[in-house]
Amino acid sequence: MDHTALTIWLGAPVNAILMVLLLIAAFHHTALGLQVIAEDYIHSRSRFIVVAFVQLACVTGGAAGILATLLIAIIG
Template sequence: MSLRSPLGRVRGLGSAKEGVGHWLAQRITAIGLVLLGFWFVAAVISNVGADYATFTAWLGRPGNATLMILTLVAAFWHAALGLQVVIEDYMHGIARAASLIAVKIACFALGAFGVLSVLKVAVGG
């Protein structure tokens, strides 16, 4: 039993004032992924049946490499934001904190690996 009033118990438990930024980032990455998705589908269709040398030459063009990197960054950022929402809504306690950290690390690591792979193929190293 508490001697505090109902108002006193909830003070300081309101909004963290960060929800709008998260919501906006999700929407921006979603719009970016839709636009980049059209490019990606067209790129896959144009490279159907191409051999490795043709594909690496295609990816070696600066515009294609840049759009591929933007696609990877947007996809992993969007995935991290979406998984964060799911974890925050359905997990509690220490598992929640550990899961949030694991998701952020995994998305960053996979995104960095993808970007470096594109750069390696594009540069020819």
């Protein structure tokens, strides 16, 4: 799928909404999975720093993806 086709596809409101929901679910799932891995395998105080960084990275990535999706859907 090239840029033009993706822009047209995301221009449909239903597709843009579904893409935003997919991004939310994917980044939430990633955050939960990485948090469990950090809690299981890091046995020091740095575990809290790693978990906080994972949460921050997932929120930032999700927000960037949602913003990009909305910009493509609205502006084209």
